[in-house]
Amino acid sequence: MMSAIWFALILLCLLMYVVLDGYDLGIGIATLFERDARHRFEMLEQVALTWDGNETWLVLLGVSLWAGFPPAFGTLLPHAYLPLVVMLFSLIVRGVAVEMTSQAPPGIGWQRAFGTASLTASLAQGAVLGTLTGGHHVWFSVLTASAVACGYLALGCAYLKGKTTSGVRARSARAGIVATLLATALGTACLAAVGSTAAPLNLHGPGRAITFAGLLLFATAGAVTALVTLRSAASHTLPFAGLATATVALALAVAVARYPVILPPALTVSDSVAPRTTMAFLAVGIGLNMPLILFYNWFAHHAFRGGRHGVPDGGLAPQAKV
Numbered sequence: 001m002m003s004a005i006w007f008a009l010i011l012l013c014l015l016m017y018v019v020l021d022g023y024d025l026g027i028g029i030a031t032l033f034e035r036d037a038r039h040r041f042e043m044l045e046q047v048a049l050t051w052d053g054n055e056t057w058l059v060l061l062g063v064s065l066w067a068g069f070p071p072a073f074g075t076l077l078p079h080a081y082l083p084l085v086v087m088l089f090s091l092i093v094r095g096v097a098v099e100m101t102s103q104a105p106p107g108i109g110w111q112r113a114f115g116t117a118s119l120t121a122s123l124a125q126g127a128v129l130g131t132l133t134g135g136h137h138v139w140f141s142v143l144t145a146s147a148v149a150c151g152y153l154a155l156g157c158a159y160l161k162g163k164t165t166s167g168v169r170a171r172s173a174r175a176g177i178v179a180t181l182l183a184t185a186l187g188t189a190c191l192a193a194v195g196s197t198a199a200p201l202n203l204h205g206p207g208r209a210i211t212f213a214g215l216l217l218f219a220t221a222g223a224v225t226a227l228v229t230l231r232s233a234a235s236h237t238l239p240f241a242g243l244a245t246a247t248v249a250l251a252l253a254v255a256v257a258r259y260p261v262i263l264p265p266a267l268t269v270s271d272s273v274a275p276r277t278t279m280a281f282l283a284v285g286i287g288l289n290m291p292l293i294l295f296y297n298w299f300a301h302h303a304f305r306g307g308r309h310g311v312p313d314g315g316l317a318p319q320a321k322v
Contacts, residue, residue: 002273002276002279003269003270003273004260004269006064006068006069006269006273006279006282007259007260007262007269009064009068009286010061010064010065010068010069011251011252011255013057013060013061013064014057014061014251015247015248015251015252016057016297017054017055017057017058017061018247018251019155019244019247019248020050020053020054020057020297021051021054021055021057021058022151022152022155022156022247023152023155023156023158023159023240024046024047024050024051024054024118024156024159025118025121025122025152025156026118026122026151026152026153026154026155026156026157026159026179027043027044027046027047027118027156027159027160028044028047028094028114028115028117028118028119028156029115029118029119029122029149029152029153029156030043030115030153030156030157030160030172030175031043031044031111031114031115031118032112032115032116032119033175034168034171036167037108037111039167039168039171040111040115041101041111042164042165042168043160043164043168044098044101044102044111044114045102046159046160046163046164047098047114048098048099048101048102049300049304050297050300050301050304051094051095051098052095053293053296053297053300054297055091056293056296057293058091060286060289060290060293063286064282064286067274067278067282068273068274068278068279068282069262069269069272069273069274070272070274071267071271071272072262072263072267072272075263075267076131076132076263079131080127080128080131083124083125083127083128083131084124084128086120086121086123086124087120087121087124087125087128090117090118090120090121090124091117091121093113093114093116093117094114094117094118094121096110096113097110097111097113097114097117098114101114119149122145122148122149122152122153123145123146123148123149124145125145125148126141126144126145126146126147126148126149127141127142127144127145129141129144129145129148130142130143130144130145132199132263132264133194133197133198133199133264137196137197137198140190140193140194140196140197143186143189143190143193144190146186147183147186147187147189147190150179150182150183150186151179151183151187151243151247153175153176153179153183154176154179154180154182154183154226154243155240155243155244155247156172157172157173157175157176157179157230157239158172158176158180158226158230158239158240158242158243159240160172160176161173161176161230161236161239161240162236162237162239162240173230173231173239176226176230176239177227177230177231180223180226180227180230180243181227183223184223187250191254197264198264198265199258199261199264199265201254201257201258202257202258202261203257208256208257211253211256212253212256212257215249215250215252215253215256216249216250216253218245218246218249219245219246219247219249219250219253220246221242221245221246222241222242222243222244222245222246222247222249223242223243223246224242225238225239225241225242225245226238226239226240226242226243226246229242
């Protein structure tokens with residue numbers, strides 16, 4: 001029972017990170033396609049408001065996996081050293097770039113560093129996802145890396161549509177449609193190709209198969225909602241809500257199809273769980289920190305809710321509408 005609860009906790013941390021830090025990584029990728037320096041600054045300022053709280057979920061995810069499932073952590077790490085190092089270095093560059101650009105706008109060089117680091121971090125996270133299939137399927141890691149990067153870009157563009165001025169909003173809507181279509185195609189390709197790896201989906205049993213199919217329907221509905229509302233000038237929050245729903249539903253579908261196996265070929269959740277005393281200690285620590293992180297995320301997004309005014313010609317930070 002404890003192992004199942006802890007698996008659900010780790011899955012929650014993963015989903016929170018993918019949705020929240022996913023959109024600001026996607027905004028970073030989107031800056032690479034924006035030629036106007038003031039528009040890039042406006043986009044980057046959206047990340048500056050919340051990025052530190054969003055990335056906290058990655059720390060919580062790493063600690064929970066390391067302490068809660070040490071055999072799984074130890075098995076995964078040697079196969080993912082390179083992409084994890086690239087990811088961590090990229091996240092450091094992103095953090096420095098955000099602060100440097102905010103302090104000395106427009107900071108063209110730091111803006112480019114921010115966009116490049118966002119792209120490499122996204123690709124590295126997708127490559128780590130590919131290693132979960134076991135073996136050395138480089139082609140599958142390339143596929144998952146591309147899917148994750150496009151998915152993050154779609155989330156970032158959808159978020160920008162509801163938070164920026166008209167110039168950035170129009171470009172973000174168009175880019176979001178393309179990114180959503182690409183992410184959908186690549187995600188479908190990943191699901192179709194995973195059967196060729198060492199970690200095929202387990203859909204035996206009517207309950208598991210029906211749940212998997214239902215979650216895929218939710219994911220499809222979310223993607224369609226995003227595509228439709230990205231075209232609408234009146235819809236600002238629905239595109240992001242639709243893509244967030246699609247992302248969560250797809251991740252849950254894969255989890256349903258893999259549980260209780262946590263790493264291929266047969267390392268299960270119950271086999272890799274830490275001792276009960278360790279789990280009880282962790283439950284207290286995580287239980288105290290998670291409400292604080294949730295509150296911080298809510299407060300940061302609530303305080304800067306609504307759209308943004310334009311960026312002045314001097315490049316100063318726009319004011320948030322509170």
